[in-house]
Amino acid sequence: MARWHLGLDPSAIQDGTYADFHRGQQADFAVEVRTGSWERVSGPVTAVRVDGYRYDVVGRVEAVGEQSWVLDCGLLVGCGGRPPAGVDVGQHLSGRGTLMLSSRPDDLQAEGLPSLTHTWFAERVFHRTADLTAMNVPLIGLEGLFGESEEPGWEELGFTSAWQDDDGRADYLLECHHVTETDPGD
Numbered sequence: 001m002a003r004w005h006l007g008l009d010p011s012a013i014q015d016g017t018y019a020d021f022h023r024g025q026q027a028d029f030a031v032e033v034r035t036g037s038w039e040r041v042s043g044p045v046t047a048v049r050v051d052g053y054r055y056d057v058v059g060r061v062e063a064v065g066e067q068s069w070v071l072d073c074g075l076l077v078g079c080g081g082r083p084p085a086g087v088d089v090g091q092h093l094s095g096r097g098t099l100m101l102s103s104r105p106d107d108l109q110a111e112g113l114p115s116l117t118h119t120w121f122a123e124r125v126f127h128r129t130a131d132l133t134a135m136n137v138p139l140i141g142l143e144g145l146f147g148e149s150e151e152p153g154w155e156e157l158g159f160t161s162a163w164q165d166d167d168g169r170a171d172y173l174l175e176c177h178h179v180t181e182t183d184p185g186d
Contacts, residue, residue: 002178003123003175003176003177004047004075004099004176004178005049005052005053005174006031006053006099006100007052007098007171007172008021008100008172008174009100009101009103009171010160010168010169010172011103012101012102012103013160014163015103017105018101020160020162021122021125021159021174022159023122023123023124023125023157023159024121024122024123025121025122026122027120027122028117028118028120029101029102029117029118029120030101030102030105030116030117030118031077031099031102032077032078032080032099032100032101032116033073033077033078033097033098033100034080034100035057035095035097035098036095037095038083038087038093039093039094040092040093040094041058041092041093041094042092043058043092044058045072045073046058046073047059047074047099052098052128052153053098053099053100054097054098055096055097056094056095056096057096058092058093059072059073059092059094060090060091060092061083061087061088061089061090061091061092062076062089063089063114064082064088064089065108067081067111068080068081068108069081070114070116071093076116078105078108102116119179120174120176120177120178121176121177121179122174123176123177124156124174124175125156125157125159125160125173125174125175126155126157126172126174127154127157127160127165127166127171128153128171128172129153129154154173160172
């Protein structure tokens with residue numbers, strides 16, 4: 001079963017698109033990819049995690065609407081705007097971007113694009129912590145105090161608290177898997 005690491009902007013909770021999430025929760029949501037640039041490529045669709053919720057993505061354009069489009073990178077994801085000039089359905093694109101819970105799933109559906117809302121199981125919930133090296137705090141000798149983090153720069157939480165965490169500006173990561181009828185134990 002593939003695990004996905006998806007970003008969550010607290011504004012998507014604060015505006016009512018989603019409720020706060022907790023570890024072990026099953027929820028329905030859509031995913032979108034955000035990247036600054038795409039390039040045409042050929043080859044199989046993939047999404048290889050770089051860190052946090054950043055991925056190197058190779059995807060096939062599945063559908064194009066007026067304000068957004070859909071890419072298959074092993075997971076159907078929404079993309080804002082129009083695809084690069086000259087790119088049409090069936091072509092492959094590559095880019096490094098973030099995979100995020102969509103803050104606009106209804107907009108994607110309004111254009112008649114394939115449904116991107118699916119059921120997910122949130123195995124773990126993380127919150128970005130301050131980068132100690134950026135704060136010029138010497139790290140020598142602190143390893144024993146903080147231990148080795150499985151997810152550097154991230155602290156595991158039991159649940160999100162989008163109005164309180166970091167004064168409402170938290171950066172969340174959900175480690176989850178896509179729930180399908182063939183997943184054992186679901």
